[in-house]
Every structure is written in C-alpha cells, then in structure tokens.
Amino acid sequence: MAEPTKTVKCLVWDLDNTLWQGVLLEGDDVQLSEETRTLLSTLDARGILQSVCSKNDFADAWERLEKLGVAEYFVHPAIGWGPKSAAVRDIAERLQFAEDTIAFVDDQPAERAEVEFHLPKVRCYAAEQLPELAGLPEFSPAVVTQDSRRRREMYQAGLRRDAERETFAGPDERFLRSLELVATIAPAGDEELLRVEELTLRTSQMNATGVHYSHEMLASLVKDPRHRVLTVTMSDRFGPYGAVGVMLLELHEHVWNLKLLATSCRVVSLGAGTLILNWIADQAARADAHLAADFRRNERNRMMEVAYRFAGYTTDTCDCLGILPPPDPSDVERLHLVPVMHDASSTVRLNAPDLRGMHGQPA
Amino acid sequence: MTIESATASAVTTEAVTATIAEFLKSKTKAACAADTDLFAGGLVSSMFAMQLVVFLEGSYDIAIVGPDLRMDNFRTIGKMTELVLRLKDDSEAAGDPADGI
Numbered sequence: 001m002a003e004p005t006k007t008v009k010c011l012v013w014d015l016d017n018t019l020w021q022g023v024l025l026e027g028d029d030v031q032l033s034e035e036t037r038t039l040l041s042t043l044d045a046r047g048i049l050q051s052v053c054s055k056n057d058f059a060d061a062w063e064r065l066e067k068l069g070v071a072e073y074f075v076h077p078a079i080g081w082g083p084k085s086a087a088v089r090d091i092a093e094r095l096q097f098a099e100d101t102i103a104f105v106d107d108q109p110a111e112r113a114e115v116e117f118h119l120p121k122v123r124c125y126a127a128e129q130l131p132e133l134a135g136l137p138e139f140s141p142a143v144v145t146q147d148s149r150r151r152r153e154m155y156q157a158g159l160r161r162d163a164e165r166e167t168f169a170g171p172d173e174r175f176l177r178s179l180e181l182v183a184t185i186a187p188a189g190d191e192e193l194l195r196v197e198e199l200t201l202r203t204s205q206m207n208a209t210g211v212h213y214s215h216e217m218l219a220s221l222v223k224d225p226r227h228r229v230l231t232v233t234m235s236d237r238f239g240p241y242g243a244v245g246v247m248l249l250e251l252h253e254h255v256w257n258l259k260l261l262a263t264s265c266r267v268v269s270l271g272a273g274t275l276i277l278n279w280i281a282d283q284a285a286r287a288d289a290h291l292a293a294d295f296r297r298n299e300r301n302r303m304m305e306v307a308y309r310f311a312g313y314t315t316d317t318c319d320c321l322g323i324l325p326p327p328d329p330s331d332v333e334r335l336h337l338v339p340v341m342h343d344a345s346s347t348v349r350l351n352a353p354d355l356r357g358m359h360g361q362p363a
Numbered sequence: 364m365t366i367e368s369a370t371a372s373a374v375t376t377e378a379v380t381a382t383i384a385e386f387l388k389s390k391t392k393a394a395c396a397a398d399t400d401l402f403a404g405g406l407v408s409s410m411f412a413m414q415l416v417v418f419l420e421g422s423y424d425i426a427i428v429g430p431d432l433r434m435d436n437f438r439t440i441g442k443m444t445e446l447v448l449r450l451k452d453d454s455e456a457a458g459d460p461a462d463g464i
Contacts, residue, residue: 269411306412306432309433310434315429
C-alpha cells in the first residue's frame with residue numbers, strides 16, 4: 001500500500017507576484033485576484049494555517065495585507081530581508097510543526113531552491129501552480145470538522161492567551177479564573193467523534209493506555225448500553241479550544257471501568273485532567289460505585305499518571321476489581337479509587353450530564 | 364571526585380528549599396514560606412503540581428513514582444524538600460550505577 005500523502009498543516013506565501021500581482025517596493029498598486037482570495041479562504045476553512053515570507057519592509061507589506069482585507073489569514077508573518085529558508089524554519093518552529101508539514105509557494109525559482117536546499121522536507125510550489133493547489137491531495141485533509149474550520153481562530157486566540165499569561169502577575173488560580181473557562185462534557189455524537197479522531201491524528205495528546213480507539217469502534221460503543229462515550233470541549237474568553245478530550249467508561253453495578261481517557265496537551269495547564277477525574281468521581285460516588293482506571297505508562301502520558309495519583313487512585317486491590325474482565329492489552333494497570341464527592345472547580349464552569357440518566361441512549 | 368558526587372553534596376535541606384522556592388517564585392511571581400499550603404491558597408493549581416513533579420525529577424535526577432506521587436508530598440516547599448532528600452538518599456544507598464561504583 002502506498003504511503004498516504006501527508007497533509008500540509010501550514011502554507012507559507014511569498015507576496016510579490018505570488019500572493020499579489022506586482023512588486024510593492026517598485027511602487028506598484030498590487031492587486032489580489034479573486035482566485036487567490038478564494039484559495040486563501042478555502043485553505044483556511046480546511047484548517048490549513050497560512051503564513052507569509054517576503055522580502056519587503058514589514059510595516060508597508062503588512063499595511064497592504066490589511067488594506068486588501070486578508071491580513072487576518074496569516075499567522076507568524078515573516079517579512080524582512082533575511083534568507084527565506086531561515087524564515088520558513090522559524091515559522092515552523094513557532095507553530096511547533098514538523099518541516100514536512102510545511103509548504104512554501106514563491107514565484108522565484110532561486111528562492112524555492114534556497115528553501116529546498118536548507119529544508120529538503122518542505123514542499124515547494126511555483127506561483128503558477130496556485131490555481132491547482134486546492135485540488136492537490138496534500139491540501140485536502142480527509143476529515144474537516146467544526147474544529148478545523150476554526151483552527152486559525154483557535155490558534156490566534158491561543159497566542160493572545162499566551163501573551164496574557166506571560167504578563168500576568170499573581171497566583172495561578174487567579175489567572176485561570178480570569179480566563180472564564182467553560183468545559184462541556186457530553187455524550188459523543190458523530191461530529192464529536194470525528195473531532196476526537198482529528199484531535200488524535202493532529203495534535204500531541206495524552207492517552208492513559210496508549211490504546212488508539214478508531215472512530216468506528218467508538219461509534220459502535222456509543223450504542224452499547226453498558227458503555228458511555230463522552231467528549232470534552234472547552235472555551236474561554238479568548239475563544240474556543242475545540243474538542244479537547246474523550247473518555248470511555250464501562251459501567252458495572254459496583255465498579256465503573258474508565259477504559260480510555262485522552263486529552264489534548266493544550267489543556268493540561270488548565271487543569272482539564274483533574275476536572276474530568278473529579279467529575280467522574282462525583283458521578284461514581286453518587287452511583288455508589290468504585291472506579292477502576294486503566295493505565296499504561298508511555299513516554300507521553302506521564303502527566304496523566306500524576307493526575308490519577310493526585311486524584312487518589314492507587315494500585316491497592318479491591319474485591320470490585322475481580323468482576324472486571326482482564327485488561328486488554330494485558331500490561332495495562334488498573335488503578336483503583338473509592339470515589340468521594342468534590343467541591344465544584346473554582347476555575348472552570350462545567351456543563352455535564354448525569355451518567356445515571358443516560359442508560360443506553362443513542363447519540 | 365566525580366561530577367555526580369559534586370552535585371550530590373549540594374543537595375541539602377537549605378539548598379533544595381531555596382531552589383524550589385525560587386522555581387515557585389518564577390512561576391507564580393509570589394514568594395512563599397516553606398510551610399505555606401500551596402493548594403489551599405490557590406497559589407498553584409493541581410496541574411501546576413505536575414510541573415513541580417517534572418521540575419524536581421529533572422533538577423535532582425530522581426524518579427517520583429507510584430505512592431510517592433501523592434498530593435500531600437507537594438503541599439508545601441518543606442514537604443517537597445523532604446521528598447527530594449529521601450529519594451536522593453534511597454538512590455545513593457542503592458548505589459546508583461551512574462556513580463560508577
């Protein structure tokens with residue numbers, strides 16, 4: 001089977017005679033074609049970020065992009081006089097994207113060659129290829145969800161949020177409170193499952209067992225009366241974070257087995273893991289059930305182990321564990337908790353269902 | 364004298380307390396005493412406690428695992444200092460192969 005084409009996560013545009021027609025420094029009244037405008041909004045809606053890399057005066061070029069009404073499309077613009085390869089590398093680093101997910105378009109063969117020489121994994125395109133770009137497989141992600149359509153918006157909100165955190169003096173909790181965080185836990189529907197799938201594919205995330213559940217498998221468990229598939233979405237006053245987590249519970253009478261907990265690394269610092277674990281504990285405590293959380297350490301889920309341990313989970317044995325089928329895979333540890341009720345979070349407003357009222361619900 | 368033992372000699376109650384206090388101050392921009400309850404005052408979130416775990420492990424070349432990962436062990440600078448010193452002692456008693464013994 002052929003390797004599937006790796007989707008481009010960010011397209012970096014040259015400006016003169018690529019994004020617009022004309023050369024700004026030569027005093028041209030540069031024009032943006034309708035086709036280019038459409039391409040910008042098409043890629044944006046597919047969740048592909050865009051940036052610019054141009055040899056120009058920053059203030060002049062940015063002012064022109066604003067006048068043309070397209071400045072908002074671009075993140076981390078690199079407009080200056082240094083080599084383009086260095087600028088493209090800098091954009092990739094700021095985005096924390098691997099080189100092979102970056103594309104670069106420029107009308108000058110010499111500029112493309114310079115980028116190709118230093119960054120062989122960056123895919124380079126000539127300006128003449130722009131009309132066909134949107135039709136290429138690497139610019140056509142398989143799944144496009146609400147979260148991809150808002151990806152740039154979410155990213156820009158993230159930058160504003162980080163800038164604020166940087167300058168915020170005071171206790172952690174007061175900063176978190178100032179964000180006006182809202183989390184929603186809800187039974188997963190089709191769109192949510194796709195967003196979760198996208199989350200797993202695109203972002204670095206923490207998974208308590210490292211077991212990947214496919215969209216199909218989760219969709220089939222949604223219909224199973226014993227299982228609960230739930231997704232977590234978050235937002236704050238800067239904007240949405242999108243789908244940030246998924247959990248899978250199997251409910252037995254005296255014990256609830258948390259088989260899957262996966263969250264986006266972006267929300268770790270917001271206390272999302274603890275929030276979710278506290279909510280599950282409240283729910284189980286009300287149902288008079290113990291909790292058994294499946295956990296298998298890997299190099300990426302260390303934080304999750306800490307979250308479980310800090311929430312009071314232990315490796316102590318309990319009769320309740322005996323009624324559970326053995327974990328799959330067999331090296332999965334089962335962490336046990338006798339749950340107690342928690343105070344509501346002081347930093348996140350939570351909207352969540354009552355699990356006992358959800359018996360065998362279809363999504 | 365190896366580099367490892369030079370580092371180990373710096374692991375005293377005073378030094379560890381000062382290092383943790385400095386780390387906390389750089390993150391929260393607030394100074395706190397060795398016995399201040401960090402969670403009760405809302406000074407650090409439980410998630411920030413994870414940064415503390417990573418910080419302590421990285422700074423002192425220790426692994427904080429299993430039952431040691433209790434929130435109580437991270438409640439105050441003093442508790443964290445005790446934890447570091449105990450784990451450091453354990454690893455030396457066990458004859459850490461990295462020391463070339």
